[in-house]
Amino acid sequence: MSKISEIETWLQENFAALLAEHQVPGAAIAVLADGEVIDHAAGILNKATGVESTVDSVFQIGSITKVWTTTLAMQLVDEGKLDLDRPVRDYLPEFALGDDSAAAAITVRQLTCHTAGFEGDIFTDTGTGDDCVEKLVATLSDVPQLFPPGERFSYNNAGYCVLGRVIEVLRGKCWDDCVRDHLFTPLGLTHAASGPYDAIRYRAAIGHVTPKPGEAPVPAPVWALTRSNSPAGSTLAMRPRDLLTFVRMHLNDGKADDGTQVLSPESLAAMREPQVEVPYLGTLAANWGLGWMLFDWEGGKVIGHDGGTIGQSAFLRVVPDRNVAVALLTNGGQPLHVYQEVLGKLLDELAGVTVPPLPEPDPAAAPADLSRYVGEYSSMVADTVVSLDHDGRLWIERTLKGIFAEIDAQDSKEELFPCQGDTFVARTAQMPGVYTAHAFVGDDGTGRAQFIHTGRADRRVSQ
Numbered sequence: 001m002s003k004i005s006e007i008e009t010w011l012q013e014n015f016a017a018l019l020a021e022h023q024v025p026g027a028a029i030a031v032l033a034d035g036e037v038i039d040h041a042a043g044i045l046n047k048a049t050g051v052e053s054t055v056d057s058v059f060q061i062g063s064i065t066k067v068w069t070t071t072l073a074m075q076l077v078d079e080g081k082l083d084l085d086r087p088v089r090d091y092l093p094e095f096a097l098g099d100d101s102a103a104a105a106i107t108v109r110q111l112t113c114h115t116a117g118f119e120g121d122i123f124t125d126t127g128t129g130d131d132c133v134e135k136l137v138a139t140l141s142d143v144p145q146l147f148p149p150g151e152r153f154s155y156n157n158a159g160y161c162v163l164g165r166v167i168e169v170l171r172g173k174c175w176d177d178c179v180r181d182h183l184f185t186p187l188g189l190t191h192a193a194s195g196p197y198d199a200i201r202y203r204a205a206i207g208h209v210t211p212k213p214g215e216a217p218v219p220a221p222v223w224a225l226t227r228s229n230s231p232a233g234s235t236l237a238m239r240p241r242d243l244l245t246f247v248r249m250h251l252n253d254g255k256a257d258d259g260t261q262v263l264s265p266e267s268l269a270a271m272r273e274p275q276v277e278v279p280y281l282g283t284l285a286a287n288w289g290l291g292w293m294l295f296d297w298e299g300g301k302v303i304g305h306d307g308g309t310i311g312q313s314a315f316l317r318v319v320p321d322r323n324v325a326v327a328l329l330t331n332g333g334q335p336l337h338v339y340q341e342v343l344g345k346l347l348d349e350l351a352g353v354t355v356p357p358l359p360e361p362d363p364a365a366a367p368a369d370l371s372r373y374v375g376e377y378s379s380m381v382a383d384t385v386v387s388l389d390h391d392g393r394l395w396i397e398r399t400l401k402g403i404f405a406e407i408d409a410q411d412s413k414e415e416l417f418p419c420q421g422d423t424f425v426a427r428t429a430q431m432p433g434v435y436t437a438h439a440f441v442g443d444d445g446t447g448r449a450q451f452i453h454t455g456r457a458d459r460r461v462s463q
Contacts, residue, residue: 003350005392006032008040010345016042018341022388023217023333025208026053029342030240031246033350034324039241045205045331048219057190057203058237060224061314062307065233066160067271068246070112071290071376072178073166074267081170084109091166095137099145106149111156111163112290113275117147119380120156120456121232123403124227130174136228137165143380146451146459152441153276153288154457157232164231175231182378186260192238195230196223199237208332213432217332220311233307240327247318247325255401272303272320276376278451279439280423282359283336299353334431359425359437361417370394372448373416373424373440377458384458386416396426396438422449 005353005399011029019027019042026043076082088095088106096117097103107168110116122143126135140162146154164175171178176194184192193199208217225234249256250271254263274287274294283306285293299302300319307314313335318325336358344355370388377384380402385397394416414426416438425435442450444460451457 002034004031004036004038007031007033007346007349008038011040011342015040015342018338019330019333021045022123022148022335022337024330024335024338025217025332026057026205027328027330027335027338028055028057028059029241029328030055030244031346031350032323035323037241037244039239043331045203046219047204047217047416051203052271053205053331054203055241056197057205058191058239059205059314059331060207060235060307060309060312060317061233061238061243061329062236062309062312063157063233064243064305064307064316065231065236066182067291067305067316068179068236069164069167069175069231069247070271071250071263072182073108073112074263074271074290075182076167076170078264078267082108082166084112088166089163091169092137092162095162096141097145098142102145102149104198108163108166109275109290110149111159112164113288114153114156114159115150115276116156116159116162117149117151117154118145118156118158119143120154121379121381121404122158122161122224126228128227130176132226132228133161133165133168133175136161137262140153146379146457151194152457153278154453157229160232161229167231171250172249183246183262186262187242187249187256188258189238189242190243192242193236195227195235195237199223202239204237205312205329205331206315207309207381209311210332217311220332222310225309234309240329243327243329247316247327251318251320251323251325256406279441280420280437281439281453281455282419282423282425282435282437284455286410299348299355300351302353303349309342313339315343317343317355319347319348319351319353322353324351334434336431336434338349343360354383359419359423359435361425361435362419363417365420366418367422373422373452375448375460376462377452378461379456379458380459381456384452386452394424396424 028041029038041053041055045051106116126132208219253265271290285295287294292303304317311332313330315328347353383399396412416424419425423439428434439453440449444450
């Protein structure tokens with residue numbers, strides 16, 4: 001029996017039980033190895049309807065979309081219409097931020113690797129029309145700058161909306177049409193949707209959220225985030241097999257299965273080149289390329305991306321040197337545990353690659369002086385207070401703001417435990433056994449950390 005056949009048997013025997021163990025209502029997975037794709041599904045798409053998950057069901061892929069948007073941009077590079085190192089304003093003269101000098105300096109490349117430096121979680125609903133991305137970009141004129149462009153990494157959804165708008169202008173059509181015309185069609189995808197009006201044509205998963213810690217997941221009140229964030233990952237949905245068709249193009253010198261040249265080999269290689277280092281944050285990559293997360297794991301180099309929408313989580317990992325890829329799409333519960341167990345087994349057996357464990361406390365990593373971390377940090381997402389108690393323990397308290405407070409009204413206060421260097425971890429209330437990493441980076445000039453980093457860099461605002 002071949003390795004891929006053994007994996008297929010293992011999924012048939014274990015996948016459903018793993019979902020049930022970790023309260024994941026439904027999921028689908030596709031695996032590429034030995035030039036063959038297998039897929040499997042289990043559970044249900046919607047607890048309210050009881051519709052079963054199948055291999056042809058479409059799930060939201062969330063921020064994995066960013067690799068698609070970057071691919072659209074690189075097609076324009078291939079055509080000589082886009083230069084990554086030119087300022088965004090060369091293509092969008094109207095592009096404005098709260099810091100005008102930063103807006104004038106930000107390059108297209110910095111959008112693709114999250115180094116543009118402005119606040120990035122902007123989910124303003126600008127309607128469902130084809131001009132929604134254009135309208136969103138027009139609302140960024142008062143968005144603050146966290147650090148000079150290019151200085152460091154901070155995950156930026158809004159930056160990808162700006163990139164999506166650049167693509168729209170150069171193509172003369174909306175982002176949805178761009179992804180359908182320039183990727184779905186040449187790749188021959190049959191179960192892929194750019195938004196809810198497309199997804200309704202298929203068996204579509206709805207996300208599930210956990211009302212309170214310890215409670216069972218329930219169907220989310222809405223299917224997707226606002227369409228204005230489509231280039232960043234708010235609406236794209238597909239079956240896992242179609243996601244791997246996109247990956248196969250990236251592994252096959254940019255050619256679709258029928259030989260159509262979708263992207264040049266040079267652009268493919270450029271997308272995998274490290275652009276910026278990322279602080280240690282557990283599940284995030286050590287480096288970011290153009291769109292891709294770049295992992296340097298035991299056994300080989302891995303590229304990929306994760307995605308999270310309202311109650312749906314997606315995981316994509318690719319081992320280019322082994323031509324192995326796995327796409328796992330889920331709709332709620334505790335998917336990180338499923339990711340860890342399933343991808344851990346599959347990547348080990350098919351590619352000889354070890355998926356690192358999730359971050360955990362390490363008492364031996366405790367710094368001698370914790371005062372560097374104490375203070376208040378703020379962003380458009382949350383206000384964060386880091387404090388030291390009389391027993392010398394470090395605590396973090398976050399108060400969510402805006403749309404994030406509407407989605408999760410519960411403020412949280414958790415103890416921070418040392419993990420690695422300037423990275424600490426706190427328990428995740430919604431996911432038992434999972435710790436969220438917080439890295440303290442930079443220096444405010446007095447020896448204190450300038451930012452608290454959770455993938456996004458929140459700036460210190462006081463002692």
